[in-house]
Amino acid sequence: MALDHAPRRRRRTARRLHAAPAAVATGILVTGLLATPARAEPGTSVGAATGTVARTAGDARFEPGPCPKTPEPIAALARARCGTLTVPENRAKPDGRKITLGVAIVPAAAAEPKPDPIVWLAGGPGDDAVGEAKMAVDGGLNRDRDVILMSQRGTYSADPALTCRDIDEFNARAVGLVQDAPSTERLHVDATRACRDRLAGRGADLGAYNDTESAADYADLRVALGIDRWNVFGISYGTHLALIYMRQHPQGVRSVGIDGILPPSKAGSALTWSSARQGFDGLFKACAEQPECARRYPDLPATFERLVRELEAHPVTTTVTVPGHPDPVKVVLDGGALVNWLTSATHVAEGVPRSLDELAHGNPRRVAEQWAGGKVSPQAFGRVAHGIAYGVFCSEWVPYESRTEALRGGREAFPSFPRSVLAQAPQLTFLRPDCAVWNVPAAPPSIRDVTRSDIPTLALSGGFDAQTGAANGPYVARTLSRATVVTVPYEPHVVFATSRCAQEITVSFFDDPSAPKTGCLTGLEPPRFEIGP
Numbered sequence: 001m002a003l004d005h006a007p008r009r010r011r012r013t014a015r016r017l018h019a020a021p022a023a024v025a026t027g028i029l030v031t032g033l034l035a036t037p038a039r040a041e042p043g044t045s046v047g048a049a050t051g052t053v054a055r056t057a058g059d060a061r062f063e064p065g066p067c068p069k070t071p072e073p074i075a076a077l078a079r080a081r082c083g084t085l086t087v088p089e090n091r092a093k094p095d096g097r098k099i100t101l102g103v104a105i106v107p108a109a110a111a112e113p114k115p116d117p118i119v120w121l122a123g124g125p126g127d128d129a130v131g132e133a134k135m136a137v138d139g140g141l142n143r144d145r146d147v148i149l150m151s152q153r154g155t156y157s158a159d160p161a162l163t164c165r166d167i168d169e170f171n172a173r174a175v176g177l178v179q180d181a182p183s184t185e186r187l188h189v190d191a192t193r194a195c196r197d198r199l200a201g202r203g204a205d206l207g208a209y210n211d212t213e214s215a216a217d218y219a220d221l222r223v224a225l226g227i228d229r230w231n232v233f234g235i236s237y238g239t240h241l242a243l244i245y246m247r248q249h250p251q252g253v254r255s256v257g258i259d260g261i262l263p264p265s266k267a268g269s270a271l272t273w274s275s276a277r278q279g280f281d282g283l284f285k286a287c288a289e290q291p292e293c294a295r296r297y298p299d300l301p302a303t304f305e306r307l308v309r310e311l312e313a314h315p316v317t318t319t320v321t322v323p324g325h326p327d328p329v330k331v332v333l334d335g336g337a338l339v340n341w342l343t344s345a346t347h348v349a350e351g352v353p354r355s356l357d358e359l360a361h362g363n364p365r366r367v368a369e370q371w372a373g374g375k376v377s378p379q380a381f382g383r384v385a386h387g388i389a390y391g392v393f394c395s396e397w398v399p400y401e402s403r404t405e406a407l408r409g410g411r412e413a414f415p416s417f418p419r420s421v422l423a424q425a426p427q428l429t430f431l432r433p434d435c436a437v438w439n440v441p442a443a444p445p446s447i448r449d450v451t452r453s454d455i456p457t458l459a460l461s462g463g464f465d466a467q468t469g470a471a472n473g474p475y476v477a478r479t480l481s482r483a484t485v486v487t488v489p490y491e492p493h494v495v496f497a498t499s500r501c502a503q504e505i506t507v508s509f510f511d512d513p514s515a516p517k518t519g520c521l522t523g524l525e526p527p528r529f530e531i532g533p
Helices: 129-138 165-174 182-201 211-224 237-248 269-288 291-296 300-313 335-360 365-376 386-400 403-413 431-438 472-477 500-511
Strands: 018-021 038-040 055-057 060-064 081-088 098-106 118-121 147-150 230-235 253-259 316-320 329-333 457-462 483-488
Touching: 055 211, 060 211, 081 211, 098 129, 098 211, 118 129, 118 211, 118 237, 129 147, 147 211, 165 182, 165 365, 182 386, 182 431, 211 237, 211 386, 230 237, 230 500, 237 253, 253 500, 269 291, 269 300, 269 335, 269 403, 291 335, 300 335, 316 365, 329 335, 329 365, 335 365, 386 431, 457 472, 457 500, 472 483, 483 500
Parallel strands: 118 147, 118 230, 230 253, 253 457, 457 483
Antiparallel strands: 018 483, 038 055, 055 060, 060 081, 081 098, 098 147, 316 329
């Protein structure tokens, strides 16, 4: 159910980008409390490198130590300074249970780094920021600033880690089930209930895994590390957390970059339908503007929508072989599965027209292989923290969006889709019944407030982003008085991961938040779509 687990294509150079200043906001919303001063250990040397000194900040404490665990070795962490941040699990119960969050500080490549580091907020919800160190370094984010990565509460290298193989294993089995069948829903909810019962049985206060607590963790980290000012960079769901963080804890924030934007004030099923429409339209339009693609695959939108209706009425069952999985995999493709496949397949856009054409002519292999590949891959098991994902979804999204509103959002985006498809928003299948069994309190209504700030902000989006649509950039910028909105055409969700030009813009923004350099963007070209026989 996390938002950004999709195949990553190889990075292409040079993309065309549109940049626009945001409207002037009416003011600054300052809701964070003044941070408690940090206390370093006696005997600490002045000017010690960040992350090498034990400090206490209120109820939080940083301790230097070994680097956090990662599923595979990450070369970017070889020189990192590491440790842990210990915080209350629930700040309403400061004398209650403590949790530990892994911290890794990747040093700047420059001999004399700038004094204001960049803290990285991961996607998901449920991804571990420490595991994304390679993406940050490959994008040059640590050119002349340290990059700080902390495992968000509940994620893989935190203690406790709220991962759930029950759900991962069900997701793998579900590729062989009709997606929106009542029997599939029962199994889905059973897996969610088993996850919840196991985590709660281990003592986790599941209602404490949310954005308000996570934002406070990052505020405590800055103080505990002795940092006066830092910069924030969030990707995908990390933009949702970043917007809440800069609203609740603006102290010490020099600038904010958000890439693949998810506004807390609109997050939910209707927004995912709108995002899917935007990303699909961007891809289909690019094909239509490329003569060879347009001739070979005319009217792709109509083909796609017809396939959704036909597959929903008559699902196709096939068997495929998936890399990394020794046994053949049964795959059922219905209308909902096709929508979810395309939402992720915008990451490998070059092959989408051909895949849809082959499916329309009775060959589902390409679509089925991609749909199953991400679900049964060894990388799909035991890494995503479903506990924090449901903590956010079920306290901050579902209580503030009715079934009617969710269905209306789907119908406005795709009026030709059957009601059974529209009932399950892409990426959020069975979210409402899942949240009924997750059973955590709703967050205060203020969690849905827009973020009003004069902190310089770079709002990045991709023209092919079907997970968090590009329209979210101008939307959040309406109340960010010093925002620059950037849409990189032909790129999918999280442009920093795929576009060298987006990386250059991001690094230049942190150098000078008032004037990011966009000279690399002239004359960029769309991808060359595959043309089948």
